[in-house]
Each structure stands twice: as structure tokens, then as C-alpha cells.
Amino acid sequence: MSPANGPHPALCLLFDCDGTLVDSEILLAEVMGAILPEFSLPFSAQQYMEEFRGVRFHTIVQTLESRFQALGEGEFAKLEAGMRARMEARMRAELVAIPSMPATLDQLSHYPKAVVSNGPERKIRCALESTELGHHFDDKLFSAYTLNVWKPDPELYRKAAAAMGYAPEACVVIDDAAVGVEAGLAAGMHVIHLNHFPNEEVTPEGAIGIHQANELPAAIARLLTDVIAKSRSPSAL
Structure with missing residues (x-):
């Protein structure tokens, strides 16, 4: 056979x-490039593509916190929930x-x-x-x-x-x-x-x-x- x-x-x-x-990947890069700065973590879509493709979201946030500043209490949960909701909407519309x-x-x-x-x-x-x-x-x-x-x-x-x-x-x-x-x-x-x-x-x-x-x-x-x-x-x- x-x-x-x-x-x-x-x-x-x-x-x-x-x-x-x-x-x-580009959708996720754009979503992260938009939402992370809203939580005072500088980030761009290009940075995701060049440095963080495939990396766990929590690890990305921890890396940014070490470079800039730590999130406040409860902020990570809000950040992740917002990122997931935006990403799902983009995926269902554009993926x-x-x-x-x-x-x-x-x-x-x-x-x-x-x-x-x-x-x-x-x-x-x-x-x-x-x-x-x-x-x-x-x-x-x-x-x-x-x-x-x-x-x-x-x-x-x-x-x-x-x-x-x-x-x-x-x-x-x-x-x-x-x-x-x-x-x-x-x-x-x-x-x-x-x-x-x-x-x-x-x-x-x-x-x-x-x-x-x-x-x-x-x-x-x-x-x-x-x-x-x-x-x-x-x-x-």
C-alpha cells in the first residue's frame, strides 16, 4: 500500500x-500591541512577532513587568480576560x-x-x-x-x-x-x-x-x- x-x-x-x-499570529500581535499599553506595559505587534511568538501569555506579561513595572493587584486577571475576549472576536471575524x-x-x-x-x-x-x-x-x-x-x-x-x-x-x-x-x-x-x-x-x-x-x-x-x-x-x- x-x-x-x-x-x-x-x-x-x-x-x-x-x-x-x-x-x-498577526491578530494576536495586534491585540497584544493594543491592550498591553493600556495596562502601562509598553508593547508592539512587531515585538510579539520578533520576540514572543508562541510564548505563554503569562510569561510575556512577566517579562514586561520585569522590564517596566509590576501590575497592580487583580490587574493580570483583567488584562488576560480583555485580551482573550478581543482575540476571540478578531478570530471569529477574520481568522x-x-x-x-x-x-x-x-x-x-x-x-x-x-x-x-x-x-x-x-x-x-x-x-x-x-x-x-x-x-x-x-x-x-x-x-x-x-x-x-x-x-x-x-x-x-x-x-x-x-x-x-x-x-x-x-x-x-x-x-x-x-x-x-x-x-x-x-x-x-x-x-x-x-x-x-x-x-x-x-x-x-x-x-x-x-x-x-x-x-x-x-x-x-x-x-x-x-x-x-x-x-x-x-x-x-
């Missing part, structure tokens, strides 16, 4: 969400899938797959609903907020793999952000870096770099061939 058309029990695909499945990702997921339909994100589950669901990608994942959603562990800690991907019933070495992480690529490599998984900024970012050693979502099927097919070959080698018996 060919890798292009048959079932693929040898590999499980673990997709990041923001910036990998959906084009939400689109990463170019060619819907067709790519169709081509990868025989692989078991899940979404593994540093975002809250509500945000993941909003993203998948807004872009009509949810049916590809059969509600296999793993949120850092639910599991209480955030990338770049590899445990988030490890917990997702265990829940899917796959060993780390049988999983492929697809992630656009440095924190996710780092987490996948540290978890002992195959990693495909969807590098949207090849002139500015370098794919780390050990990861496979691609620039467009439509490159994914071929990259995964090559990994599958390698995994099957290794499993059949005399040393694996």
Missing part, C-alpha cells in the same frame, strides 16, 4: 495551532487557515493526528471552528492550560503522544515557533519546522525545515519511509 493512499499506523502527527494551522493547509490536511487524512497548543482549549476550538479545520482532528486537542505544562517544556508533547497511544519516536511535531520546535526535539520526536520567515529564522539542527504547508505530505512520507526501513533493519529485530 503506498504512503500516499494507505493507513499510516507508524506515525502520529502532532500539530501546533497558532501560526501552523491557522494564521492567527483564516494557513495557506494550503486545508488541502494538505485532506492529503494527510489517513494519519492519526492531534492539535497540541500553548493556548487555552477555548481558543483552540475557536480557531478550528472559524477555519473549519476541526473535523481533521476528531476532538484530539491538547492544551497547555489543561495539562498545566507549556512549550518549550517537552512534557506537553509527551503527554499528547501518550494520550494518542504513540511513543515519542513515532510522533511528528509540526510547529512554526521556536518554542514548539525546541519542545518537539527535546521530547525525542521527529520535528517539521514550518518556517514562515526563512530570511530571519534558522531551522534548528535535527528538525526538517519547510516553508509552505503543501510541502508537508512529501516531508512526512519521507519520514514514514525512514521509520519503516529502520523497523525492518536487522538491528531492530
Whole structure:
């Protein structure tokens, strides 16, 4: 049975969400660039894109507090609630899938797959609903907020793999952000870096770099061939 058309029990695909499945990063950057200064934390959309893509919101705020000033009592909760509400409204009105990702997921339909994100589950669901990608994942959603562990800690991907019933070495992480690529490599998984900024970012050693979502099927097919070959080698018996 060919890798292009048959079932693929040898590999499980673990997709990041923001910036990998959906084009939400610029929306989040703009929302943060607007709301953080309202709480006396200087910030810009460009700063998010250059320094904080994929980073936990609480970590971003803590970093800004260390640079400028601490929030007052109860202010973080108000800030986060306001950010989440604005972001959800922007997502439902404007969010689109990463170019060619819907067709790519169709081509990868025989692989078991899940979404593994540093975002809250509500945000993941909003993203998948807004872009009509949810049916590809059969509600296999793993949120850092639910599991209480955030990338770049590899445990988030490890917990997702265990829940899917796959060993780390049988999983492929697809992630656009440095924190996710780092987490996948540290978890002992195959990693495909969807590098949207090849002139500015370098794919780390050990990861496979691609620039467009439509490159994914071929990259995964090559990994599958390698995994099957290794499993059949005399040393694996």
C-alpha cells in the first residue's frame, strides 16, 4: 500500500495551532500591541512577532513587568480576560487557515493526528471552528492550560503522544515557533519546522525545515519511509 493512499499506523502527527494551522499570529500581535499599553506595559505587534511568538501569555506579561513595572493587584486577571475576549472576536471575524493547509490536511487524512497548543482549549476550538479545520482532528486537542505544562517544556508533547497511544519516536511535531520546535526535539520526536520567515529564522539542527504547508505530505512520507526501513533493519529485530 503506498504512503500516499494507505493507513499510516507508524506515525502520529502532532500539530501546533497558532501560526501552523491557522494564521492567527498577526491578530494576536495586534491585540497584544493594543491592550498591553493600556495596562502601562509598553508593547508592539512587531515585538510579539520578533520576540514572543508562541510564548505563554503569562510569561510575556512577566517579562514586561520585569522590564517596566509590576501590575497592580487583580490587574493580570483583567488584562488576560480583555485580551482573550478581543482575540476571540478578531478570530471569529477574520481568522483564516494557513495557506494550503486545508488541502494538505485532506492529503494527510489517513494519519492519526492531534492539535497540541500553548493556548487555552477555548481558543483552540475557536480557531478550528472559524477555519473549519476541526473535523481533521476528531476532538484530539491538547492544551497547555489543561495539562498545566507549556512549550518549550517537552512534557506537553509527551503527554499528547501518550494520550494518542504513540511513543515519542513515532510522533511528528509540526510547529512554526521556536518554542514548539525546541519542545518537539527535546521530547525525542521527529520535528517539521514550518518556517514562515526563512530570511530571519534558522531551522534548528535535527528538525526538517519547510516553508509552505503543501510541502508537508512529501516531508512526512519521507519520514514514514525512514521509520519503516529502520523497523525492518536487522538491528531492530
